Amino acid sequence: MDSPQPGSEFRIVIGELIHELEEHTKRRDEISNRFIRRHDLVKVWQNESRIHRLLYNDQLTPEDVHDIQENFIAILSILVSIEAIDSIRNFRSTFPIGTISDRDLPLEREQIEMFLPDRPALVRRFDDVQCEFCPVPIWRTRSLQSVPRKCRLPFTDPPTRLGVGGFGEVDLVAIAPRYWKVDEDADYDVAYKVACKRFKSDKDFSKEAENLRILKNSLTKQDHILQHYTTLFHDPYNYILFPYAENGDLNQLLLDGGGYYLFHERFPHVPPVGDPAVVKPLLHQCWALASAVNWLHGGIQVDTKSIMCAHLDLKPDNILIMRDNDSIVGKWMISDFGISAVEPHRDGSRPALSVGYRYRLLTIETEPKHQAGTYLPPEAIHRGAMAAAADKVGRQSDIWAYGCIFSEILAWAIGRAYLVDKLADERTYGATSDRFWEESFGQNLSPQPTGYKLRESVSAWLDEVRDSPERVLRDWAQAIKDILITDKQARPNAEKLVGYVERVCSSCDLSPEVIDDHPLTPYHTPPLSSPSSGSTETGQNPEKTSRPISHGINPGIARYLSRTARQGKVHAAVVSQDKIEIFGLNLSQDEVSLVSKMPLPPKWEDAGVVIEGQYFAAWGYCKAEKKRAVSSLLRIGDIYSDFEPSLPVNQGLLGSVAVSCRGIFALVRDKDIVLLSWPCTPASSVNRRLIIPFYMDQTFTHAIFNEAGGLLFGWARGQKQESLYVWNVEAEISDVPDFVVHYSLQRFYLNTQVIPYSSGRGCILAGDHNKFLAVSLKNPSTGLPGIERLDETIDVVASCLVGNDQLLGLVSTRGFRTRLCLRRYKIDHGGDGDTLILQDQELCNINIPREFKSTGLMRAYQEEGAITVVLWNGTSILISKGIKEI
Incomplete structure (x- = not known):
């Protein structure tokens, strides 16, 4: 044969x-x-x-x-x-x-x-x-490794984009087990994550690789400079591998995660806003960064040569944060030396380290919050007659950039991302950029500037902080003023910079009684006033607030309060590690009772839950299956019957679930939404897939039905646009959304939640930092590339919709003693679109314990011409009744 x-x-x-x-x-x-x-x-x-x-x-x-x-x-x-x-x-x-x-x-x-x-x-x-x-092992001990063209790099999963810019792209990659070689006899038996920077230009690669080689070969070392592992050439690209920063970068921290991650998960031990315990860890990392800048400017020693390095692109995006068990804010590392200037030290001189055009190019842009040039000093800008003075930049530029960053960290210490963003907005008011300096004009009438000065809004804010009762804040603000000198010749050098920061650090130890007894005072804090009694108009039902109900419910991993009330009763769902519990809240009698309880596989983690009327869904993964890295458990059902153990669809990489009061479930995955109806048998299921158009490089973040259950809203985000997709699920469901609006990306991502009108055709987009936008579905859909998102800022602790025409906001007076009040915003359905209008300055007063300031859930229910508001902070429930409708 x-x-x-x-x-x-x-x-x-x-x-x-x-x-x-x-x-x-x-x-x-x-x-x-x-x-x-x-x-x-x-x-x-x-x-x-x-x-x-x-x-x-x-x-x-x-x-x-x-x-x-x-x-x-x-x-x-x-x-x-x-x-x-x-x-x-x-x-x-x-x-x-x-x-x-x-x-x-x-x-x-x-x-x-x-x-x-x-x-x-x-x-x-x-x-x-x-x-x-032919996957090739990667050797950490080799400075440059050339990988044959017919071999493969051993990256186990598709790369996750961390950053992209003019000189290279940075991805998170996982090197296959046994392919990350520490030395001849040592490797890893698990996948090893690294940040991989890919270059298209040999010139850009050579520039950065040489800078990194000098830093790595220094006889002196600095622990807060990010050193690279190795470099690779795999035709047609060059690569540089770095340690992966598990906690992102300083820009993301200053945004409280800013849509990149959930802040409390990355930094679980950071205290809430106003708690002064965060000051000392922040200042320690600031001191470490100042010391790292000092080392770059004059501490590098290669063989017998003393080397100077001007970073020239110092900004929060380029300060990476590593996990550190000894620091609640992580370990901060200066990275990205792609446009840095490196020269041998010349005794007795302080050269400018000229870099030409490269100074104005950005190496990495990970969806930056700031406009290009936020941290540039005045001398970096070529402007008319002053161009000669701007021809050279150098180490003084790093000092200016550090001062800008130092001021943003101070703002974050006081008011978190809200204050950082507020100050950025004030810098841009009436200006074309958000830089920390502005042009100054002499007494003559010439339109040409005669010099530069610290931007007025920055100076005024620092002066305000210098009047703070907390010594550490006063010293911090003064140090920033001493650093942000527009004349580069008068600006302090790196050695003095370290001294300034050390003195601020010392303030933490010199005045512990002040730090312990006072919260950090937020920017523009209004004066405290005593709570006033709620007045009512003639004929109105008096507003009544119950005492907090200590319901005894375990806060669990996830909880949700239905938007739908039936005969004065509302259902709530709580997921714990081993069970789902459904509770009933009686709004009229202020009582909470257990309705049903369902066991789960033990040790659920990263769970979510939602309930509308009698229908609920819970999802997450079990600890025993954690290595699968998927949301592997899903339970949907009716509170009056068992949940559905098996579904007629593969839930895949499930992100969340939306539930309709009509018994329709929307399983949200990265690229599609799967619709099911209850009971989920193959014969009765809706079982439709709603997908993002193929030309949109986006993923769904979440979906939600309106309270009436007739419309499904989906929010998706990508590299260039974020979009709202809406489907009418009352009629035959189309593969094409019934309404779409595309928004061009902001200066930074907003972590947006969609809040649909109860039954009307529209919704509220609620973003981070109290950004709100009313959207009407009566307007036509928009096309690409997307429209600008013109959000309104409403300073609220929590919010919820009432019907189709009202947004209620829970507002806190700022300060040590918490007083909350309700404000009502009318949704004006005008011909040009929907807008939010403040209706009542203070609708009613609610005197509540301080822990309700961080309430996680707020709902409002309409019944017999009045509104009942429910607040749930996890351990207690507060009910305010008798609020008259508009």
Whole structure:
């Protein structure tokens, strides 16, 4: 018989091997990035009987089998993958000992033709496939590693984009187990995450790689400078690998996560706003950064040379934050030396380190919050007659940038992201940029500026902080003023900078009684006033606020309060680690009772829950399955019956679930939303997939039905646009959304939540930092590239909608003693769109304990011409009744 026939034992083994090889292949759906690890090949070929069954024509000895397992499993795997039957059948004669082996991969075409003569198609397939079996180990100990073009980089998953800019792209990649080599005898048996910067330009790569090499080779070291691991060349790109910053960067921290992550998950030990305990950890990291700048400016020593480095792109985006068990705000590291200027020190001089055009280019832009140039000093700007003075920039530029960053950290310490953003807005008021300086004009009438000065809004704010009762804040503001000197010659050097920051740090220890007894005073804090009694108009029902109900409900991992009330009763759902509990809240009698309880697999984590009327959904993953990295558990159901244990759809990578009071469930995944109806049998399910248009590079963040249940709202976000998609689910559901509005991205991401009108055609977009926008569905959909999102700022602690025409906001007077009041905003449905108008300055007063200031849930219910407001902070519930409708 010339060759084994289909259906024979040989064919069965071929099929088994092809299946197992595919199962072990990483990134199998990416043709140009697929690869299989050597260790997985060893597993596939460890069964000796399988080798005998495959190579049945050869009379194999135990030594032959061992030799194949040691030296030929990759070549055999390639031949199996391309089904080169004749070469497999005559394997030992084709590959005698001492000739080609796995160590020679990848092979040149001429070598392949030697064992596949006159088979051009198989030669081509072998040449194409062999790279999948040639992942290259990455050596941390090598300064530059050139990876052959026909080999693969051992990155196990598609890269996650961390940043993109003019000089390179930065991705988070995971290096396959055993392929990250620390030295000859040490590697990792798990995937190792690194930040990978990819360059298209050899010139840009060479510039940054040389700068990093100098920093790494310094005889002196600095612990807050991010050192690179190694560099790679894999045609056509150059790469630099860095440690991965698990806690992101300082820009993201200053935004309280800003849509990049949930702040309390990354920084669980940071106290709430106003707590002075955050000051000392922040100042310690500021001192560390100042010391790192001082080292860059004059502390580098390579061989016998003293080296100076001006970073020239110091900004929060380039200050990475590593996890650190000794710091509640992480460990801050200066990174990105792509445009830095490095020169040998010349005794007795303070050179400017000229860098030409590169200074005005940004190396990394991870959706920056600031406009380009926020941290640039005055001397970096070429402007008319002053151009000669701006030709050179240098280490003084880093001092200015540090002072700007230092001021934003102070703002965050006092008022978190809200104050950081507020000050940025004030810097841009009446200006074309948000820089920290502005032009000054002399007494003459010339339109040309005569110099520069600290921007008035910055100076006024610092003066206000210098009047603070807290000494540490006064010293901090003064230090910033001493640093932000517009004349670069008069600006302090890095050594003095360290001294300024050290003195501020000392204030923490000199005045502990002040820090302990006073909260940090937010910017523009209104004076405290005593709570006034709620007055009512003649004929109005008096407003009544219950005492907080200590319901005894375990706050659990996730909780939700239905927007739908039935006969004065509302349902609430709580997910704990081992159960789902449904409670009933009686609004008239201020009572909470348990309705039902359902057991769950133990130790749920990262869970979510939602309930509307009698229908609920809970999702998350179990600790035992955590390594799967998917939301692997989903429970949906009716509170009056059991939940649905199995669904007629694969929930996939589930992000969240939306629930309709009509019993429709929307399973939100990255690229689609799956609709199901209750009960979820194949016959009764809606079972529709709503997808993002293929040309939109976006992912869904969440979805929500309106209270009436007739409209489904989905929010999606991408690199260029964020979009609102709306489907009418009352009629036949279309694959195309019934309404779409695309928004161009802001200066920074807003973590947006959609709040639909109860039954009307519209919604409120509620973003971070109290940004609100009313959206009417009566207007036509918008196209690309997207319209500007003109949000309004409403300073509220929590908010909720009442019907289609009112937004209620819970407002806090700022200060140590908390007083909350309700404000009502009317939604004006005008011809040009919907807008929010303040209706009542103070609708009513609510005197509540301080812990309700951080209330997590707020709902409002309409009944018999009055509104009832419910606040739930997890451990207690507060009910305010009798608020008259508009």
